[in-house]
Amino acid sequence: MGKKKHDTPLLDQLESGPWPSFITGLKRLADDNDMMVDLLGQLEHSYKTRKGYWKGGTASVIGYGGGVIPRFSEVADMFPESAEFHTLRIMPAPAMHYTSDILRKFCDIWEKYGSGLIALHGQTGDVMLQGCTTENMQPCFDEFNELGFDMGGAGPSVRTGMSCVGHARCEHSCYDTARAHRQLLNAFIDDLHRPALPYKFKFKFSGCGNDCMNSVQRSDMAVIGTWRDDIEVNQEEVRKFVAAKGRQYVNENVVMRCPTQCLSLNEDDTLAVDNANCVRCMHCINVMTKALSPGKERGATILVGGKRTLKIGDLLGTVLVPFMKLETPEDYDALQELAGNMIDFWAENALEHERMGEMIERIGLGNFLEGLGLEVDPDMVAHPRANPYVRLDAWEEEVAKWNARQAAAT
Numbered sequence: 001m002g003k004k005k006h007d008t009p010l011l012d013q014l015e016s017g018p019w020p021s022f023i024t025g026l027k028r029l030a031d032d033n034d035m036m037v038d039l040l041g042q043l044e045h046s047y048k049t050r051k052g053y054w055k056g057g058t059a060s061v062i063g064y065g066g067g068v069i070p071r072f073s074e075v076a077d078m079f080p081e082s083a084e085f086h087t088l089r090i091m092p093a094p095a096m097h098y099t100s101d102i103l104r105k106f107c108d109i110w111e112k113y114g115s116g117l118i119a120l121h122g123q124t125g126d127v128m129l130q131g132c133t134t135e136n137m138q139p140c141f142d143e144f145n146e147l148g149f150d151m152g153g154a155g156p157s158v159r160t161g162m163s164c165v166g167h168a169r170c171e172h173s174c175y176d177t178a179r180a181h182r183q184l185l186n187a188f189i190d191d192l193h194r195p196a197l198p199y200k201f202k203f204k205f206s207g208c209g210n211d212c213m214n215s216v217q218r219s220d221m222a223v224i225g226t227w228r229d230d231i232e233v234n235q236e237e238v239r240k241f242v243a244a245k246g247r248q249y250v251n252e253n254v255v256m257r258c259p260t261q262c263l264s265l266n267e268d269d270t271l272a273v274d275n276a277n278c279v280r281c282m283h284c285i286n287v288m289t290k291a292l293s294p295g296k297e298r299g300a301t302i303l304v305g306g307k308r309t310l311k312i313g314d315l316l317g318t319v320l321v322p323f324m325k326l327e328t329p330e331d332y333d334a335l336q337e338l339a340g341n342m343i344d345f346w347a348e349n350a351l352e353h354e355r356m357g358e359m360i361e362r363i364g365l366g367n368f369l370e371g372l373g374l375e376v377d378p379d380m381v382a383h384p385r386a387n388p389y390v391r392l393d394a395w396e397e398e399v400a401k402w403n404a405r406q407a408a409a410t
Helices: 009-013 024-032 034-049 102-111 134-146 178-189 189-193 235-245 249-257 283-287 331-351 356-363 364-370 397-410
Strands: 086-088 114-120 126-132 203-204 221-227 263-265 272-273 298-304 318-324
Touching: 009 034, 024 034, 024 114, 034 114, 034 126, 086 134, 102 114, 102 126, 102 134, 126 134, 178 189, 178 203, 178 221, 178 331, 221 331, 235 249, 249 263, 249 283, 298 331, 298 356, 318 331, 331 356, 331 364, 356 364
Parallel strands: 203 221
Antiparallel strands: 086 126, 114 126, 221 298, 263 272, 298 318
16 A cells, blocks of 8 residues: 555645646556655645755766756655655657657656656657656666667756657658757767756757747757748649638738738739748748648758847847758768867857857857858848948948859859
């Protein structure tokens, strides 16, 4: 018979509303796990006193500097079964591909060594195994490692990457997200397992401008699929779409919602696209999936410096490389080299507890580009100019230089 459950009147109230409650799940786990019984007791105690009682510390598995989030209870005398409630971060496969058999094995191992509480997935992308004792960490990880899974990142390190499903199931994907994800994470695995950087560094890989990984907002290096030729248009499918939905629907939901007004519906129910003004937002392609698709010359845009609030508020990624082909092994090696140069420069020049975007904000994008040996490009825009006064001195000479660089690149 398990441990007697604590009275939890405050937690019970969280189950009384119209929405599903996490408390219900915790109570179900507590039926067979004494650790969860005391976890609920401690949580109720925190609600009563309006104070948290978890503290950090040091806990890891052999050979790894990170990957475990240590949690020790300050009220362990009251709730001894949850005195230690560590979280193990396990890296998922690129694009989060699992078989049902693997997921069942995950659950079996975690029920054997931990609380049974799993989060799929954390903000960084890891499988979060929440609630493990120090004693059980090593045997638990050993069994996950035998399945082919590795420990995720924690602390001031390269963190676990995230990638969308990409080529595996999405027709919009402009490069192989899983390949890029795997190559970069393998290349920087030492920086992931042995924290020695100013703060955390995140890779995220999205196959198209829909950015299903929210990489612009959440990653220090975002790789977003794009194309640099014209949108592919199947006019016969356009006509079928117009016939099914009506011209008014197409005008209101496709044409008028284009952010740069580069679409127009012709009299014969075909679609005209002003590709020079297209910003690859994906809206028209998402609505008219059979009729429109990304262009044939596909690759990725590299952005740098996205993050949530820390020292200077939220930052969206700034364009670093407007377009990079990602087709051949050499292309992916070039992406890896760029990532390595970025991490090295950041490691040498960032302040302690300073993310990539905050360092760039402090030293200036020009100095960052000079450190990486990259040419300045007009597409490297963090936000539109607020000052309408632009100097035109030597403008023609600069345009000539720009055209010459573009000609040399192509």
